[in-house]
Amino acid sequence: MREAIDYLPRRAASLVYEALEDTRVVVINGARQVGKSTLAERVLRQVPGGVARFLDEPVTRTAAQEDPVRFVHHDSLMLIDEVQRVPDLWLAIKYMVDRDPRPGRFLLTGSARLLALRSLPDALPGRSETIELWPLSQGEIEGHEDGFVDAVFALGADLRAEERGLRRKDYLALATRGGYPEAVKRTAPRRRKRFFEGYIADLIVRDVKQIAEIERTADMRRLMSLLAAQTGGLLNINRLASELGLPNPTVRRYVDILEIIFLVRFIPGWSSNATTRAVATPKVIFVDPGLAAYLTDGDVSDSRVGGLLENFVLSEITKQLTWARTSARLYHYRDRDQYEVDAILENNAGEIIGIEVKAAETVRRDDFRALRLLQRRLGDRMKGGFVLYCGSESLSFGEGLTCLPISALWTTQAET
Known part of the structure; x- marks a missing residue:
């Protein structure tokens, strides 16, 4: 064996x-x-x-x-x-x-x-x-608790995290490393890049062709790169089809294949009777943010770092949902008035946790704008609104609203 x-x-x-x-x-x-x-x-x-x-x-x-x-x-x-x-x-x-x-x-x-x-x-x-x-979680890699999902529903906005001293560059390094065991083991960026190169080639040759006959594998590779460049964005088949020069049904079929082989995951849009102007279009994330970073040639410029860190946070939350004692689903929220919340967690009791992801090391009052909107509309259903950011402090921004370092996702102990 x-x-x-x-x-x-x-x-x-x-x-x-x-x-x-x-x-x-x-x-x-x-x-x-x-x-x-x-x-x-x-x-x-x-x-x-x-x-x-x-x-x-x-x-x-x-x-x-x-x-x-x-x-x-x-x-x-x-x-x-x-x-x-x-x-x-x-x-x-x-x-x-x-x-x-x-x-x-x-x-x-x-x-x-x-x-x-x-x-x-x-x-x-x-x-x-x-x-x-899923690929390894940060808690599995570092030996931490990975208890955020359970703790946030138990404590709501009272949740606080210990300071770890991580900054934006540190979180970017974690995101671009990803969680595939072989990539984690390779500390040299060049060697990790070689892993991702072989991974994509193997995925296309073995998994994609096992599922469907793809007329031009180069189109599938280009589609992966386009999705990686807009990770954390809404799925827009029309725009992808235009950029690839392919029919809409073909692009839809290719995107569905990428979900089947666990390359990407769709985060559905969330709505309720209190949010009738919500947009139902799903958001697309990569199962592994390191692979998304590789597909954009490691581009962590300001225009892309926000999407990469959002992907990193959403993938960590999704991993936790597979083992958390709390039964909850992950959504995103966006409405026609340009209010947007990166992650919505809803448990079986209909209680809501809202999460915004910020690539900055500081937090401003305006970062809670959409969370405050949901708070007003949902009332007691909303257990807490959080901004996860690249700083180190846990601070209250008003009743039911808190900022936490991103590391709270894996360093928080689950509440019993």
Whole structure:
């Protein structure tokens, strides 16, 4: 079995163990190179009699294609890595777990949204649980708590963060590094750039072509760069189509493919009866801000630094939502009167947290303009409004409004 080097513990591990206790099939899904196989193998080591099958090995893949039912026959936990490579396994697994409904039968990993692919039928309702693995969070990298989401709903605007002494240049360095384990391990910028070069090439050759026939892969690469240049902005298919010289339906299809392979994520627009002028257009972020920075040749000029840091913050929040005890969804807010809030968190009780991201090391009263609007319209539903910035102090800006250093995202301990 393959051995991980310099392994950093993943918060998703506890989710996998919990799911295997009561679920027949557990899927670890996520982008290529985020550590799915490494996590799955470490889980498998804790299960007596567990076996692993790696479908990127040609002989193993051929055996799975020739006799899928016999391939998946095993009494203990079976790990199948890159399961989307042999779609027929999906029905074979269903056949096995329907006849033996014990929990913890299969642990699957995949690099695309398995159930979104037409070649993989929705064959396991009620039998499976999917755990999405993102690139490493800052808390996982640095050994901090990663408890902001739980704490902010528990404490609201009373939340305060310890000073870490980080400044804008430090946050930019963290954002451009990203969270892919291999990129984190490479401290030299040139070596990290080589990783990203190979990653993009591999993504296009293997994952994109696995999902759809792309007429011109150069167009897909140009689309990635265009999206990276406007990360954190609203998705504008018309503008992208114009810049690429492609039909709108083609660009829409390409963007959807990039979401399927975990390159980008859509943040939906938020609205309520109190915000009837809200815009529904989704915002686009990259799953990893380091990759977005690479696709713009590392451009961190003033015109782009705001979008990059916003992407950094939104991706950290999205990672936390996969393991937080608080069940919440992430949105953005923008209305026709030019009021904009970068992130809206809404829990099951309908309580709202508003978050603005600022690339400056100071905060002004006007930075809370849109948060104050939501506060007036939502009343008690709004638990707090926050400006996350590149300074170091936690300060009140009025009832229910607070500025915090961006590092509060990963240094805050979750409230129980």
